[in-house]
Amino acid sequence: MNPTVDRIDLTLSGVTKVYPGAVALENVDLSISGGEVVGLVGENGAGKSTLMKVLGGAISADAGEIIVDGIPHAALTPAGATALGIAFVHQELNPFTNLDVAGNVLLGREIRRGPFGVLDRRAMREAVIPILERLGTRFGPDDSVLGLSLADQQMLEIAKALSMNARLVILDEPTSSLTLSETQRLLDVIADLKAQGVAVLLITHRLSEIEAVGDRVVGLRDGRNAGGLTKDEINRDRMVHLMIGRDVNRPALGTTKSDTPVVLRAQGLCTAAYPDRAVDMTLHAGEIMGLAGLVGAGRTEIARLLFGIDAPVAGTVEVSGKPLAPRSVAASIAAGLCLVPEDRKGQGLLLDFAISENIALPSLRALSNGGRLNPQAETDLAETSRTTLQIKAPNLSQAAAELSGGNQQKVVLAKWLAVGPKVLIVDEPTRGIDVGSKAEVYGLLRALADDGVAVLMISSDMEEVIGVSDRVAVMCRGQITGILDRTSVSEEAILRLAVE
Structure with a gap:
């Protein structure tokens, strides 16, 4: 990636999305700028995924606008979001298992040569190697995706986002399949992106990760804004209150069962x-x-x-x-x-x-x-x-x-x-x-x-x-x-x- 990027300034204002029988989003606001990490928290069904689909151009909002670098947009298309420097790492993994790692990372942006546009596999491999090394992956550009574990597929999706030189990287549950060491490596990558001026929107239920790297927190509850936290206010209890409005206690442990059948x-x-x-x-x-x-x-x-x-x-x-x-x-x-x-x-x-x-x-x-x-x-x-x-x-x-x-x-x-x-x-x-x-x-x-x-x-x-x-x-x-x-x-x- 480049040492620095053109910093993004993005605001979602008054975003509303209604489905038959359900209001998915109601007048939601969210802003993020280059060089900051914002944690987006909320229960499943709070509207986080719907909001990201609006931002990524997968669906259109019924009301509201997306303002990027001062220019308002009623809606974006997937191609338009990518052109604006917005890259997604989705929670649900859908790699192309018939391609190798390099083919997945550069999908739609393949490097070609000659008058007939033949794939330049060597150039693709060389382009992908530094990204994989940065993430410390256990797989290489020539490996088949079919044999990758869920954790490795997650790292593959992150590599794909990093390959786009994005101005805003949206990470949706990026560590759900990662080990402790892989998670720490990803948090280091987020810190690097922030230092380069990239904005990172981190959606995760592992609240300790937001505590480690977050600059601000935005909470959603039942499709509405539930409040926000500054860096000094970020802790697990406050984030839980934003998400569900109550304390959550773990169930009491049982007794040793060595005497049961x-x-x-x-x-x-x-x-x-x-x-x-x-x-x-x-x-x-x-x-x-x-x-x-x-x-x-x-x-x-x-x-x-x-x-x-x-x-x-x-x-x-x-x-x-x-x-x-x-x-x-x-x-x-x-x-x-x-x-x-x-x-x-x-x-x-x-x-x-x-x-x-x-x-x-x-x-x-x-x-x-x-x-x-x-x-x-x-x-x-x-x-x-x-x-x-x-x-x-x-x-x-x-x-x-x-x-x-x-x-x-x-x-x-x-x-x-x-x-x-x-x-x-x-x-x-x-x-x-x-x-x-x-x-x-x-x-x-x-x-x-x-x-x-x-x-x-x-x-x-x-x-x-x-x-x-x-x-x-x-x-x-x-x-x-x-x-x-x-x-x-x-x-x-x-x-x-x-x-x-």
Whole structure:
């Protein structure tokens, strides 16, 4: 990137957007200038995504204007936003998996040579290498995107934004899939951008990141401005009040469950990624066990083996003393073992299906008579789930794709709670979810544990692991390297076990 950029001066004034039956934005104001970092906070459904779509030209506002460098615009197009120096890093990742890294970073801005416009792959590679080095990525310009982890795909999207020499970079939950070291690297990059005169709009539910780099905070609540904070006023409690207008307390930890029955037992479990490293694990009724570790440690792979998605290289799994054999997803569900996957959009939901249809999916047999689905039973189940989990939606026929991230996660949880699980595995349960919804999910997991459900919680959020778990198992390179109880768990203790 250039050492300095032409500083942007941008103001959103009186922006209003109304959908049938819902006001998404009402008279919202927001300003940002080159060389400052503004944190945008709000619960899922507060209007943050709608506001960014207006700014990026994906949708038009019904009222209000966008003023860039003193010039008012009633609306922008995506191309117009890019021409003004506005670049987005979206929370939901949609890379082109048939292209390599360089092709994704320079998509639409490919370097060509000769009279026939042949791709100059060498020049593209050389253009992308410095950006990747700056981010400290584990992948190179020639690597296939198909094999990248979610964390690496997130870094790829950030690299794409940096390649545009943008004047305003909008980061929507940029660290939701990143490790601690990757997160710190990104915060360093934000500081560099600020020093160069780039404006950064940071949307994140990890409020400590805004505390670390933010110059101001703007809060949204129910589609309206909820106030703002200056740099000296920024702290977690004040940001929470902006977002939801109340304090949020974590649920109280339960008691040690070593005297309750073992519900899940895994012995000698080996994944294809680490065939020479075995996992032994026991999970007791009524406990929340956190599964911590760095990206690539093998936590998600173990979850997939336990649920029967992948076949283990070796090892056995028992639920309530009965072996799961032969292994399959259907056998796991029948035994009472359920999985809330990390990728809720790609693996947890049928996005084009209604909320009620998604919730009913694992319970179709119970909701049917003579092989025919009972629509009223489906509706009753969904309505009960909506009330219990406080799913915010105007009606249950709304497509899952139209829900906020937090409400989508609640729908995924709801469909499994409906089958009465004995063991619930949740992989990154609060990824991309606001602080209020996080507290609701934590409370739900604790209530399940109190009812005797064994919960295995995989999380990269250290605060979450320490604050919610009764015990913490730590993985490194496909193996559990230690188990910590509440008296010995700490960030330092986890990190010691997570690295070799």
